[in-house]
Amino acid sequence: MNPILAALRGRLVVSCQAYPGEPMRDADTMCRVARAVAAGGAAGIRAQGLADLRRIRAALDLPLIGLWKDGDGEVLITPTLRHALAVAETGADIVAVDATGRPRPDGRTLAETVRAVHERTGRLIMADVSTYEEGLAAAEAGADVVGTTLAGYTPYSRQGPGPDLDLVARLARDLPVPVVAEGRIQTGEQAAEAIRRGAHAVVVGTAITHPASIARRFASAVQRADHRGEGDGVSCPGAAGPDLG
Structure with missing residues (x-):
């Protein structure tokens, strides 16, 4: 097995990303976020944007999964070969690309993109998929690792509030390449279950590195638990306990 992938076996990768306009x-x-999660035990980092990738590569020796979100169409994760080559040039060890069945903006097939990145840079390709069929196609196209990153984020994939662990298990069982569980993993138990179901590694982002989402979840739980009376603010005797849904 490639040493980069071997270093990630059974380990946590943390996605360090922020949306445009956020503080x-x-x-x-x-x-700094990447350095913090590395100190906490992350075995690898996933990050987006050329400037972020260069900065993180200079600061850390951990395996780095890089991507470049760009454009306004359906395919945003490293949408063209130009994007993929630019990500490779930052020093990222693995280039993550959208590997759904949707047309790529530059008209190239996934296989053509994978082959070009391999030949020109020697970097590994992580195929971000949303369905079982896309995972099979990505492996056939030459991807070095398949991630369930986009499961639930395409209109034709299974929707739900949590990770699609059944998809992880099916892909891990049937693919000849490592499968990484990613997408909507919110707890340590979900991450552990993904490993138990055959995931090579687990990527967690929002639940660790997105303060706005974390704070929103806690704030919502606190607000739902507030059963104070409308008059004097004193809890009513016999009131039901918090409903954390």
């Missing part, structure tokens, strides 16, 4: 949307901030 943390800054390459130096994302680098």
Whole structure:
């Protein structure tokens, strides 16, 4: 097995990303976040944007999965060969690309993109898929690792609030390449279950590195638990306990 993939076996990868316009949307901030999660035990980092990737590569020796979100169409994760080559040039060890069945903006097939990245840069390709069929096709196209990153984020994939662990298990059983569980993993138990179901590694992002989402979840739980009376703010005797849904 490739040593980069071997280093990630049975381990946690943390996605360090912030959305445009957010206070943390800054390459130096994302680098600091990456260093913090590395200190906490992350075996690898997934990050997006050329500036972020260069900064993180200079600061950490951990395996780095890189991508570049760009465009306004359906395919946003490293949508063209140009994007993929640029990500490879940052020093990222693995280039993550959208590997759904949707047309790529530059008209190339996934197989053509994978082959070009391999031949020109020697970097590994992580295929981000949303369905079982896409995972099979990505492996056939030459992807080195398949991730369930987009499960639930395409209109034709299975929807739900949590990770699609059944998809992880099916792909891990049937693919000749490692499968990484990613997407909507919110708890340590879900991450552990993904490994038990055959995932080579687990990527967690929002639940660890997105303060706005974390704070929103806690704030919502606190608000739902507030059963104070409308008059004097004193809890009513015999009131039901918190409903954390």
